[in-house]
Amino acid sequence: MSGPRNAEDRLRRLLVMLPWLMEVGEAPLADVARRFNLSEAQVQGDLELVAMCGLPPFVDEMVDVFVDDGMVFVGVPRLFTRPLRLTAPEAFSLLTSARTAMELPGADRAGALGRGLAKLAAVLADAGIDTEPQGDDTAGVVVDLARPELTDELAKAAAAGHELAIGYYSPARDEMTRRTIQPRHVFADAGHWYALADDGRSQQRRTFRIDRIESIEMTGRSFDIESVGPPERFFDDPDVARATIRLAPPAHWVLDQYPVDDVADQGDGWVEVRLPVSSERWLAKLLIRLGPDAVLVDAAGDNPAVATARRMLDRYDERLR
């Protein structure tokens, strides 16, 4: 449910709500609220306000709508009978969503989604977004959500409520673990695929990176499926520790690869960045990959890269013996 809304947001929502109400004539207030993601009080308030709008000589008659006993009624429609055309961001977003859905596991490319997508060309042109003359613009815009093989099996298990036994490489502990999981949701974010699952080992809901899952077996047990969305992104969490690092020009790819809070130009090509650190091991790995092109300025603990690099050098020494 939305928080406080400004006049623009309210009008934007009204302009999609009114044509729909005029189409159906009447509807329970609760249904209208759910359909348009508002509270009942918000719907009622906005409709009562718009009912007072009017122009001479039709004062108070422009939008004939009233709410009575939990029902919304619409009289003779005069204005706002048709929705406003799509804005360019809406049209782009709709198109990208449809194309993204085509790339998700289980997509039926030739089915209803593909047919719906094909019909969008007309509204896109109205929104000022040209499509390719041939109607097929696969060369022009590509959504690449390449996924690990096991993704489809996890998605099926989440949809069907099948419990799984998995072998999972835990990067924080650097070991292979066996777990029983109940997958709830499968999602792609920032170039990786994840499964959100109830983890039998920790008794908690955890996010697993699918490319770290070594094996999957069905346990034969089922669980009740419930509607679960993806979790909030961990790096937006202010409780996640931060580190400050200076980066030479060859290390500037870090800015492209990872979320960063701040970037400050140091002159002479170096930049200082503050970024969220998911674990000490992750920070060690980053610093080792960057080598002389990075200097750790500030972190929660000691520089974890030194001890890790020593261990790696030991492995090179082993080979000489």
Next chain:
Amino acid sequence: MVDRIERLTNLLALLLETSRPLSLVEIAGDLVGQYPENERSRRASFERDKAALRDIGVPIETEMVTGGPYSGQTTYRIDRRAYELTDLDLTPDEMRALQVAVAAVRSEPGQHAIWKLGGALDDERPAVSAVIPERPELPAIRTAVASRAPIEFSYRGDDRKLDPWGLLLRGGFWYVIGHDHARNERRTFRVDRFDRAGEGGADTVRVGASASFDRPPSFDPRTAFPADPKQIGHGAEESIDALVSISALRSGAVERELGSDRVVERHDDGSVVVSVPAGNLAAFRSWVLGLLDHAVVESPEDIRQHLIDWLTDVVEPDPETMRR
């Protein structure tokens, strides 16, 4: 003074209903008591309302009056045909499929589009979803790609002119790939790294004339931008493969990533030796180091030594670097 949403709604209704373009004086006259009396504050309030309506996508047309007593005044109206959504005749299953698609991406502008097309909020959360970054520059770039129009933008302080051949979402970022005029070669740019220009970023991307270039017929954004950074800058003639030992713990993941044909040795303890392209040394090094102590380069000797030197430098940094 009335509630702002009431005034906005009345203004919208007036401009939709009017049979001829109206000046601000006429508008204020029709919307009695809704705009301030004072001319300057009236103009300011009206401009704010006009911007708000345009912001939600209302096409307000302006016209300058020439001749007559009102010569020089600006007049306003909304063309109903431009305002109204074209009917798409989506079948219920097509509507539903688009609704599910938008729910899977959790896009707010996409949800508004669904409402306008007559769909609902999909309250069933799909079992699969994807986070797709939204950038205000994308609609303009997409249009430029489709209409073959060059784009101009500033990228990390440099002005660029590009014939955009394609947009690619990969690894969670949007890239535009095309022909860079000044450098006269193919370049790839990350859209969220464009320098923002103008109010609200409105001038970040400037689109030039349509039909200005031809995209190479064989162009495909998927292959134009190597998915594997180890392959970047790596021509066939300079192909160098390195042998790398991978410990048992990571061997499965590495084999899945590279493919089984890259495994040259398998040991009883589960470890493997893989052959990995090392033509791009920086990318190769980054990949090997990412596996930490689960990967050791066996050969060639110069690359192995390079890794040892690199790690030694992390343990005992060069004092020159330390002073930074």
